[in-house]
Amino acid sequence: MADYTRRLPVYLxxxxxxxxxxxxxxxxxxxxxxxLSELKGDPQALETAYLSVITFDSSARQVMPLTxxxxxxxxxVNAGGATALGGAxxxxxxxxxxxxxQCTETxxxxxxxxxxxxxxxxxxxxxxxxxxxxxxxxxxxxxxxxCAAGAKADTACLKQITDNVLMxxxxxxxxxxxxxxxxxxxxxxxxxxxxxxxxxPVQLPPPPDGFVVVP
Amino acid sequence: xxxxxxxxLSDGRKLPYVIQDNPPRxxxxxxxxAPDKSYVxxxxxxxxxxxxxxxxxRLEAIIGKYNPTRPESEGGAPGNSPAMAAYFADRFCWPVAxxxxxxxxxxCPAYPENFFFTEEASVxxxxxxxxxxxxxxxSMRNRQYLEPDEVGDFRAMLELSMSLARSVRRMHQAGLAHxxxxxxxxxIDPRSGRCVVIDIDSLVVPGLFPPxxxxxxxxxxxxxxxxxxxxxxxxxxxxxxxxxxLHALAxxxxxxxxxxxxxxxxxxxxxNSPEEDDYLAFGPRATFIEDPRDTSxxxxxxxxxxxxxxxxxxxxxxxxxxxxxxxxxRRPAAMEWEKGLIKTWDLLHPCENPDCAAKWFVLHDVKHPxxxxxxxxxxxxxxxxxxxxxxxxxxxxxxVPAGEVDVFHKMPLFRWHIQANTFPDEKTDASMQAxxxxxxxxxxxxxxxxxxxxxxxxxxxxxxxxVWLQDGTLFRVSGxxxxxxxxxxxxx
Numbered sequence: 021m022a023d024y025t026r027r028l029p030v031y032l033x034x035x036x037x038x039x040x041x042x043x044x045x046x047x048x049x050x051x052x053x054x055x056l057s058e059l060k061g062d063p064q065a066l067e068t069a070y071l072s073v074i075t076f077d078s079s080a081r082q083v084m085p086l087t088x089x090x091x092x093x094x095x096x097v098n099a100g101g102a103t104a105l106g107g108a109x110x111x112x113x114x115x116x117x118x119x120x121x122q123c124t125e126t127x128x129x130x131x132x133x134x135x136x137x138x139x140x141x142x143x144x145x146x147x148x149x150x151x152x153x154x155x156x157x158x159x160x161x162x163x164x165x166x167c168a169a170g171a172k173a174d175t176a177c178l179k180q181i182t183d184n185v186l187m188x189x190x191x192x193x194x195x196x197x198x199x200x201x202x203x204x205x206x207x208x209x210x211x212x213x214x215x216x217x218x219x220x221p222v223q224l225p226p227p228p229d230g231f232v233v234v235p
Numbered sequence: 236x237x238x239x240x241x242x243x244l245s246d247g248r249k250l251p252y253v254i255q256d257n258p259p260r261x262x263x264x265x266x267x268x269a270p271d272k273s274y275v276x277x278x279x280x281x282x283x284x285x286x287x288x289x290x291x292x293r294l295e296a297i298i299g300k301y302n303p304t305r306p307e308s309e310g311g312a313p314g315n316s317p318a319m320a321a322y323f324a325d326r327f328c329w330p331v332a333x334x335x336x337x338x339x340x341x342x343c344p345a346y347p348e349n350f351f352f353t354e355e356a357s358v359x360x361x362x363x364x365x366x367x368x369x370x371x372x373x374s375m376r377n378r379q380y381l382e383p384d385e386v387g388d389f390r391a392m393l394e395l396s397m398s399l400a401r402s403v404r405r406m407h408q409a410g411l412a413h414x415x416x417x418x419x420x421x422x423i424d425p426r427s428g429r430c431v432v433i434d435i436d437s438l439v440v441p442g443l444f445p446p447x448x449x450x451x452x453x454x455x456x457x458x459x460x461x462x463x464x465x466x467x468x469x470x471x472x473x474x475x476x477x478x479x480x481l482h483a484l485a486x487x488x489x490x491x492x493x494x495x496x497x498x499x500x501x502x503x504x505x506x507n508s509p510e511e512d513d514y515l516a517f518g519p520r521a522t523f524i525e526d527p528r529d530t531s532x533x534x535x536x537x538x539x540x541x542x543x544x545x546x547x548x549x550x551x552x553x554x555x556x557x558x559x560x561x562x563x564x565r566r567p568a569a570m571e572w573e574k575g576l577i578k579t580w581d582l583l584h585p586c587e588n589p590d591c592a593a594k595w596f597v598l599h600d601v602k603h604p605x606x607x608x609x610x611x612x613x614x615x616x617x618x619x620x621x622x623x624x625x626x627x628x629x630x631x632x633x634x635v636p637a638g639e640v641d642v643f644h645k646m647p648l649f650r651w652h653i654q655a656n657t658f659p660d661e662k663t664d665a666s667m668q669a670x671x672x673x674x675x676x677x678x679x680x681x682x683x684x685x686x687x688x689x690x691x692x693x694x695x696x697x698x699x700x701x702v703w704l705q706d707g708t709l710f711r712v713s714g715x716x717x718x719x720x721x722x723x724x725x726x727x
């Protein structure tokens with residue numbers, strides 16, 4: 021029998037610019053690994069969640085297409101270069117367009133995708149970013165949560181993309197681990213109790229200690 | 236670093252628990268464990284709920300006079316004997332005390348060991364120590380990652396279905412409603428055929444303010460979802476109650492037995508958005524995938540249907556998901572599920588295919604005796620059925636049908652198979668009374684401890700002796716007032 025469970029697409033947009041080099045990028049690798057292991061231990065996440073990773077430095081690319089958890093291979097992530105956040109948003113829009121099943125008269129659509137964006141800087145492709153952030157706002161195609169990591173991250177820019185902006189004070193391994201734990205909690209929560217009512221805001225667990233919600 | 240601190244209970248006792256980072260968190264509460272993991276201490280996510288005197292009153296009632304896991308003599312539910320309390324203590328993870336300090340919370344026993352996965356449960360997934368939520372077993376996609384031992388067989392799923400129906404019946408009997416029965420609040424162990432109902436703290440208690448719970452996606456009754464947007468004090472708003480439990484119970488039983496959700500089918504309810512489609516599919520326009528009249532949500536390739544579950548369950552599922560889906564009063568009561576599951580249990584037949592994963596099936600159609608899981612037919616000589624007949628009170632020599640039992644080699648028979656008005660529940664003697672034995676192609680019913688069993692000719696069959704079961708054999712299986720008369724049919 022066909023599977024009629026609705027899929028929950030999840031995109032991770034990870035900043036791999038030069039400033040992430042060293043401990044932070046290693047913490048990101050460990051974070052993705054822990055996230056995957058945590059989600060594989062949750063039967064509802066395993067049934068519904070599909071995961072993709074988009075990385076950005078001087079340019080942006082999808083390093084792992086939208087894949088069910090059991091088939092997901094941890095991507096190679098390396099730090100170096102600038103912060104093509106605008107490019108990353110364009111890649112995201114293109115991937116969502118291509119990979120996320122739309123609701124039609126004949127097709128059961130996927131859930132609205134959940135996007136977690138992690139950056140420690142500000143976009144270096146300013147013009148592209150300006151256009152892309154406006155386009156993504158207008159599309160309303162995804163529930164985006166942006167996390168500004170460390171003192172140099174530009175929260176004002178992130179606010180142009182989404183209303184849901186978190187800030188963590190440091191780029192320490194501990195804070196990054198807490199971020200990924202929170203992301204997995206959010207995905208688990210979404211895979212269980214998708215808001216049954218149309219149009220409601222996305223419900224996420226309270227952010228970890230030391231993180232602030234940017235008003 | 237984990238730190239051990241003390242919780243002060245409402246009776247003044249002190250219990251240690253271990254504070255850890257990122258404690259497990261559910262929709263309502265977060266959990267800390269005892270140093271030896273034998274109990275948990277839970278606090279509420281929302282301080283308003285923790286501070287609310289209505290929450291305190293409700294929990295005191297749940298722990299005290301509504302508690303089926305505590306004997307009446309120790310402050311538990313009225314009429315609850317120590318044996319009945321012990322019976323339900325294995326089937327509920329019922330709160331045992333409230334915590335007053337450091338803040339308001341509850342203490343619950345830890346789940347029994349068998350509801351946690353061991354290392355051996357899966358070679359491909361990190362499951363060790365995780366609790367056995369039912370979606371591991373009822374999702375075809377998830378099942379494939381578990382070891383064959385872990386997923387159990389059809390008989391085990393039927394057994395734990397009975398256990399759940401009984402537990403819900405016990406709550407409803409006391410006037411309680413669980414209000415959030417779901418795949419996350421009932422843990423199942425198909426290895427042992429057991430289940431345990433957890434998260435008992437959001438029960439609806441008669442005469443007290445109900446908790447603010449809506450339920451879990453997929454298990455919320457359609458009428459609750461449909462009226463969710465109405466103001467909290469609107470008379471039209473439907474809140475969780477026993478009727479909504481009966482929807483969730485039916486969904487769970489359907490999932491346990493058929494490994495799919497009764498409302499998730501191919502039908503597209505809205506092309507506007509997934510949220511709207513989902514809301515209609517589980518709310519105002521919910522359609523059973525096996526609705527015999529409205530086939531708009533029916534998958535084209537159903538491998539197994541409610542018809543394969545036998546007449547009792549087919550009828551109950553139709554009442555739950557056709558008649559009662561949008562009409563709560565017409566949903567079968569938990570007691571009816573319990574009885575229907577027991578009658579179905581008596582029709583279980585072992586599959587003759589040694590490789591059949593289900594191992595057992597409901598032999599409801601003796602004219603076409605085929606295992607619905609693997610398609611293997613049953614040999615005629617293996618079909619032996621006892622037709623139970625109950626004496627009519629005050630009318631000597633008159634009998635009415637009281638059920639059918641499909642028998643197999645080494646099958647035990649219990650009091651409810653030999654005696655009218657006995658029902659396998661928490662009060663009944665569950666010791667084996669007799670058993671079926673197959674010897675060289677002949678079927679025997681061997682008496683263990685029944686008084687008054689006689690042969691078709693009327694001779695007494697003492698314990699240790701047997702009656703030969705042949706087509707048409709008619710005999711008293713038990714003496715005394717309600718002892719059944721049994722008519723045997725073989726191969727037909």
